[in-house]
Amino acid sequence: xxxxxxxxxxxxxxxxxxxxxxxxxxxxxxxxxxxxxxxxxxxxxxxxxxxxxxxxxxxxxxxxxxxxxxxxxxxxxxxxxxxxxxxx
Numbered sequence: 001x002x003x004x005x006x007x008x009x010x011x012x013x014x015x016x017x018x019x020x021x022x023x024x025x026x027x028x029x030x031x032x033x034x035x036x037x038x039x040x041x042x043x044x045x046x047x048x049x050x051x052x053x054x055x056x057x058x059x060x061x062x063x064x065x066x067x068x069x070x071x072x073x074x075x076x077x078x079x080x081x082x083x084x085x086x087x088x
Contacts, residue, residue, distance in 0.1 A: 011042065019052070024040040
């Protein structure tokens with residue numbers, strides 16, 4: 001399954017939700033206003049959004065690992081209790 005890349009306003013909204021920097025790191029001199037940051041190209045913002053989403057997804061994997069570990073401990077305790085009752 002391929003995820004459709006966001007563009008335009010939807011891309012900018014998702015970037016804002018994720019806290020992704022949309023500036024290119026370069027500045028331009030705007031007459032009467034001084035220096036202003038230049039917005040990065042859309043493909044660069046898409047890359048940053050995908051990277052932020054991947055990081056968010058990966059950072060949540062510890063919850064799955066923790067639940068799995070707890071389930072294993074509960075299963076081991078249940079087996080130990082069952083064996084203890086069988087032998088008594």
